[in-house]
Amino acid sequence: MSAEPISAEQLQRDWAAITPARAKALQLETARQVRxxxxxxxxxxxxxxxxxxxxxxxxxxxxxxxxxxxxEPVDYALARLPVRFPYVPGLLxxxxxxxxxxxLEQLQTLPxxxxxxxxxxxxPRRLGIAAHLGVxxxxxxxxxxxxxxxxxxxxxxxxxGEWTPLMAGRASAGKASAGKxxxxxxxxxxVLRTRPGFKPLFVSPGHRLDLQGxxxxxxxxxxxxxxxxxxRWADGLASNRGQRWLARLEALPGAGx
DNA sequence: GCGACAG
DNA sequence: ATCTTGTCGC
Numbered sequence: 001m002s003a004e005p006i007s008a009e010q011l012q013r014d015w016a017a018i019t020p021a022r023a024k025a026l027q028l029e030t031a032r033q034v035r036x037x038x039x040x041x042x043x044x045x046x047x048x049x050x051x052x053x054x055x056x057x058x059x060x061x062x063x064x065x066x067x068x069x070x071x072e073p074v075d076y077a078l079a080r081l082p083v084r085f086p087y088v089p090g091l092l093x094x095x096x097x098x099x100x101x102x103x104l105e106q107l108q109t110l111p112x113x114x115x116x117x118x119x120x121x122x123x124p125r126r127l128g129i130a131a132h133l134g135v136x137x138x139x140x141x142x143x144x145x146x147x148x149x150x151x152x153x154x155x156x157x158x159x160x161g162e163w164t165p166l167m168a169g170r171a172s173a174g175k176a177s178a179g180k181x182x183x184x185x186x187x188x189x190x191v192l193r194t195r196p197g198f199k200p201l202f203v204s205p206g207h208r209l210d211l212q213g214x215x216x217x218x219x220x221x222x223x224x225x226x227x228x229x230x231x232r233w234a235d236g237l238a239s240n241r242g243q244r245w246l247a248r249l250e251a252l253p254g255a256g257x
Numbered sequence: 258g259c260g261a262c263a264g
Numbered sequence: 265a266t267c268t269t270g271t272c273g274c
Contacts, residue, residue, distance in 0.1 A: 051264075053265055087265070089262040096264075118263045128263070149263045170261095202263080240266090264265050 005137050008081075008101035015085070015094060023085075023094050024125065031127040033135045040140055040209040043068045043112030046221060048230025049103070049133075050117045051096040052238035057083045059096065061103040062237035064230065064249070065111045071221065071229045076249055078237065079103035089149065090124055093132035100133060110139065113209070113217065115230045119143040120206035120214070122166050122189035124150050134207020141206030142214045143189070144231055148202055153191045156200045161219050163190040166202060190215055194222045201226070 006014075018026070047065040054060055058080060065075040079102035085095040096118075104110070119128030120143030127135075130143030152171035156164050168185040189204025190211060205214045221228035227235070236245035 051265085053264090055266095087264060089264090092263055123263085143263085145263050147263060148261090150261090 006101070008079075008098055008105055011098050011101055011136070012081075012084075015098065018085070018094065020088055020091060023091050027091075027125045027127040027132070030132060030135055031121075031125055034121065034126065034131050034207055036121065036205050036210050037208060038210045038213065040113065040213045040217075043140075043217075045074065045109070045111045046113050046115065046217065046230055047111035048115045048221075048228065048232070048234035049100055050231065050234035050238040051099060052240070052242075053083070054080070054240075059083050059099045060238055060242075061096070061099040062234045062242070063100070063103045063107060063111075063114075064233035064237060065107065065109070066221075066230055066233070068112070068220070071223070073233060073249055075108050076233075076237065077103045077106040078242075079106060092118055093127070093129040096129060097133060097136060101136065104137065113140040113142065114206075115142045115144050115218070115221065115228055116206060117144065117231060117234070119145045119149050119202060120189065120204035122149065122151055122202060122204035126188075128204065128206070130204070130206030140208035142209065142217055143202075143204045143206050144218060144228060145202040146199070146227075148191075151185075151188055156191045156193055158193060158196055160193060160196055163192040163200070163203075163215065165189075166191055166204065187211065192218065194219070194228075195226045198226045 081099040116130035120130035130141040134141035166189040
């Protein structure tokens with residue numbers, strides 16, 4: 001039933017001439033394959049993935065695999081590919097998935113779970129890049145975003161690890177309900193305070209785990225910064241100053257590329 | 258018509 | 265995402 005891991009090359013062909021309109025339709029179909037379930041087995045490894053742009057039309061994906069136990073890097077991969085889809089809010093995966101799959105194929109060993117830059121099911125059609133990547137690869141995935149794309153939420157508690165639900169739909173306006181919100185929507189994710197005094201992160205499950213599992217994992221990976229270590233590594237490698245981070249990786253024991 | 262709008 | 269200078273603080 002569920003799709004086998006698709007190759008980057010195949011994906012490139014499938015999406016070669018896709019339009020935003022067709023992409024939205026495809027999201028509705030693909031979202032039906034997303035599976036959110038509790039009790040993700042404790043992973044041995046957790047990876048972070050991010051995409052940077054060397055220029056207007058060249059994307060660069062970076063994946064860094066960390067040991068779950070101590071968050072030490074054990075593997076990484078880099079890939080480049082021409083950009084063939086514009087940035088459209090809600091359609092991010094069509095722009096970034098191809099180059100990410102290419103990088104995944106270069107890893108020595110696949111990670112047990114993947115933390116993505118962007119949302120999971122906290123998306124208008126429930127298929128943020130993390131959810132889409134999960135279905136495409138079959139891997140458990142988590143969405144970790146710095147800004148909201150969709151949904152509404154109340155005040156975020158100040159303590160580290162505290163959070164408030166990110167609900168589907170839009171906050172009800174009107175003075176009659178000032179202070180209180182609609183109870184109608186479903187919980188899609190969480191607005192999580194990883195560090196007191198800093199802006200919160202938007203966490204949502206992507207595939208093969210639930211919200212609690214996503215939150216536990218993100219907190220486990222977040223030590224002394226606002227962002228999880230996975231994201232920080234991938235971010236660094238995908239960016240312009242990637243050389244600096246590359247040097248740190250190559251100085252490590254068993255981290256090949 | 259007006260605001261919202263991952264990376 | 266990317267383009268960019270300085271600045272405040274541990």
